[in-house]
Amino acid sequence: MVPASAITITPAGDTHIVIAPGTTYNFSFTTDTAITSSTFYLDGTETVLAVQYNSYTFPEEGYNNVSVLAHENLNVSNMITYNVVVQREMATTAIDTFNESTYNSVMEHVEDEDYEGIMADSTEPFLYIFGRLFYLILFVLPYGLMWMKQQSLTIPVVLSLFLGSLFIGFVPEQYKNVILVAIALSYGYNLYMITRER
Numbered sequence: 001m002v003p004a005s006a007i008t009i010t011p012a013g014d015t016h017i018v019i020a021p022g023t024t025y026n027f028s029f030t031t032d033t034a035i036t037s038s039t040f041y042l043d044g045t046e047t048v049l050a051v052q053y054n055s056y057t058f059p060e061e062g063y064n065n066v067s068v069l070a071h072e073n074l075n076v077s078n079m080i081t082y083n084v085v086v087q088r089e090m091a092t093t094a095i096d097t098f099n100e101s102t103y104n105s106v107m108e109h110v111e112d113e114d115y116e117g118i119m120a121d122s123t124e125p126f127l128y129i130f131g132r133l134f135y136l137i138l139f140v141l142p143y144g145l146m147w148m149k150q151q152s153l154t155i156p157v158v159l160s161l162f163l164g165s166l167f168i169g170f171v172p173e174q175y176k177n178v179i180l181v182a183i184a185l186s187y188g189y190n191l192y193m194i195t196r197e198r
Contacts, residue, residue: 007077008032009070012053018085021059027066028053029080034072041067058086 012028019025027040029052040047040054043064047054058064064084070077102124109117126134 006075007035007070007072009068009077009080011080011082015080015082016085017082018087019058021061021086021089022057023086024055024057025084026053026055027068027082029068029070031070031077035070035077036073037071039069039071041065058084061086061088 009029009031012030017025029038031052035052036050038049038052038054040049042056052070054068056064056066064086066082066084068080068082102121106118106121108114109121123134130137
């Protein structure tokens, strides 16, 4: 009985191949003796040739297997398997650079305990999107909706007084006067509504 692996074949290159889509790759091997034919398998599809090489074109991304056997009459060689990785098609346009300046600024202000800078940085993304309309959304719209819903500003005024008094120490100096005026107006409005109801 003739041995099933009387021929030994060796790949001529790497068996793990990474290529771009549309690449044609040549698979070849060497033998320790003369052969009469070779059989290549691409993902199970058989091709019989009389030479020791074969080329395949890989048009799409994905994973492929190429195997090869060599024959010499009734003798069959060992099998070589190539693992082919076809990469995804690369983009041809440049990607916009992400602007990290605001993030870096926030981190610097946090490390320096610069509360004024933190407040300024925290509003910058919203100002970039909405402009000065952001302040209208932040301060005026909630009060307007509460007035429409309840016909009273007592709860929001009391809440504003509490939060304003609590956080006044963290407000930058140039904004403190505005906050103090707002607190005074809130007190005045509340007193006016109390006396008016009586």
